[in-house]
Amino acid sequence: MRAYCSCAMLQCGPMGDKKVLLRLVFFVAPIFIGGLGSIVTAYADVWAVAEFRDPANAELLSAATVTNAQGYSIWIFRNNDSKVRWILSLPRNSLDRIRTLGRVAAYRIDDNDAIDVEVEAEKQSVTGLEQPTILGGRSIREILWHGQDPSPTRGVLRNMLDGQVLAIRFFFDTGNFADVTFDLGGAGSAIGPALKIETMADPNVLANARDRDDAVLISANMCQSSPNVSACLGVMTNCMGSNPNELKGDQMRSCMAAHGYPLEGAAPAANADITKSNSKTLTANCTAIGSLARTIMDKRQSGTDMSTLMSVVEDIKEGDPIKELGKQIVIQAYAMPFFNGEELKQRTISEFANDFQVKCYQSGSR
DSSP states (O other): OOOOOOHHHHHTOTTOOHHHHHHHHHHHGGGGSSSSEEEOOOOSOOOEEEEEEOTTTOOEEEEEEEEOTTSOEEEEEEOTTSOEEEEEEOOTTOOOOBOSSEEEEEEEETTSOOEEEEEOOGGGSOTTOOOOEEETTTEEEEEEEOOOSSSOOSSHHHHHHHOSEEEEEEEBTTSOEEEEEEEOTTHHHHHHHHHTOOSSOOHHHHHHHHHHHHHHHHHHHHHHTSSSHHHHHHHHHHHHOSOGGGOOHHHHHHHHHHTTOOOTTOOOOOOOOOOOOOOSSHHHHHHHHHHHHHHHHHHHHTTOOHHHHHHHHHTSOTTOHHHHHHHHHHHHHHHSOOOOSHHHHHHHHHHHHHHHHHHHHHHHTO
């Protein structure tokens, strides 16, 4: 029997704190409208550090973990590749099964934008981009943070460390769903030692990271307005260096200016030249490029960090033509705004992918 907590039940919760009650009701209520599903709410969940074996690769790791009153659990851990991932699991006694394809979950931290977790069919996925994984129909494993800085400066993990409530919606293969919440109070005391990171980001580090990201985005806008987009993007990639996370904003601005691309007055543009790769056929090549562009823009519109995608692209082996192209697509995707409406998101994703395919065919037909 599925657990259900109504507002009346919330008033009888063990915390008995009206402010907490109001905050939970105000935050959770908007995502419960429509559809068939259950609502479960957690109070004062206890976070802990525990030994954990990653079911995907059998690595024995230290993890931050929490299980709420209804049995839903979270495990956050750093793999040997330095990337931080998490596993979201159903209760042990649940008979539900998480979808294997499409939108499998969605989550929101406090009043931040909701983020969808989507799994694509294997034939639609792009080599080098790690997809969320469904484990036995009961858990979702997903990359959470690139893990290259002393502490996350933005994104989901940063929001978890700074936030109060995490709300998750699981989508089941029956068409139903379940909504659950986790109290993030005390999460940092477990996440910090488990991942060996500083949970309180240095204000100077935050400012430098945001200045760096601003410089990169302004550079992308400049390149999209340039008469020679490919040449400009090549300069931009070189200026970013081999480790973009070590880049400084002033360094980026100086490098771009030294190569004839001062960043003042840059304006966004939608199109870019596509270099023809060594694919066997033009159709296969352009289809792959369109799929890559669609995946990257979908991640961008889902709220994934730019640095996370850049880190994934960097992991593609040297010499693979998709690596340099992937960098350019990520840069251009994040130069475009993040939209709130689902219809606008989907239209942007489709137009972005189609634009890259058109440019690919135009380039190949010359």
